[in-house]
Amino acid sequence: xxxxxxxxxxxxxxxxxxxxxDCTYDTSDQSYGLFWYKQPSSGEMIFLIYQGxxxxxxxxxxxxxLNFQKARKSANLVISASQLGDSAMYFCAMREYTGxxxxxxxxxxxxxxxx
Amino acid sequence: GAVVSQHPSWVICKSGTSVKIECRSLDxxxxxxxxxxxxxxxSLMLMATSNEGSKATYEQGVEKDKFLINHxxxxxxxLTVTSAxxxxxxxxxxxxMDSNQPQHFGDGTRLSIL
Numbered sequence: 001x002x003x004x005x006x007x008x009x010x011x012x013x014x015x016x017x018x019x020x021x022d023c024t025y026d027t028s029d030q031s032y033g034l035f036w037y038k039q040p041s042s043g044e045m046i047f048l049i050y051q052g053x054x055x056x057x058x059x060x061x062x063x064x065x066l067n068f069q070k071a072r073k074s075a076n077l078v079i080s081a082s083q084l085g086d087s088a089m090y091f092c093a094m095r096e097y098t099g100x101x102x103x104x105x106x107x108x109x110x111x112x113x114x115x
Numbered sequence: 116g117a118v119v120s121q122h123p124s125w126v127i128c129k130s131g132t133s134v135k136i137e138c139r140s141l142d143x144x145x146x147x148x149x150x151x152x153x154x155x156x157x158s159l160m161l162m163a164t165s166n167e168g169s170k171a172t173y174e175q176g177v178e179k180d181k182f183l184i185n186h187x188x189x190x191x192x193x194l195t196v197t198s199a200x201x202x203x204x205x206x207x208x209x210x211x212m213d214s215n216q217p218q219h220f221g222d223g224t225r226l227s228i229l
Contacts, residue, residue: 037220108157
């Protein structure tokens, strides 16, 4: 069963505008972690932001913020003031703490930033 | 920040040869390392999880005799693709973590089998 769902295969955003990338997840664990990674065309995976299931406040890292809605099991990534260099593939991931810290990834969303 | 080094970044070899990929955590001790495979325009597929000093745990459908994983120290894990064939061509990425920290990824290895 799909545990991480990213419903937007591709997104366009105008430079300097904000964009939200959607992510929903499914787990029966009470303790888990949610991550967002960026993968540019060169292939490396770049860690962006982390949200723990017990964290009451939404995580923020610079221009990245995670809109965590636990009851809805969603963990959307918000990128503010988009830059051309933000064009990349973005993956939402979840780590469940039962079964050994395994992290699974969503299908990804390709973001295109227009000048 | 934490750095994971993966080597080589690109391999082209003949069918039937074995290929070894190294993954090193440079500035932290990685209690757990992960190996992923990524096909073009697809997500990362977890192949196996390895803890230092113990046998790797393979995901369903991944042939452990085909993809040998060794995690001999807290800073080094290797993936050996044995008797590689064209269908093994892919992008392989390792990641490492220490306890409950975000995983840090290597830059990946593009493997092409001719």
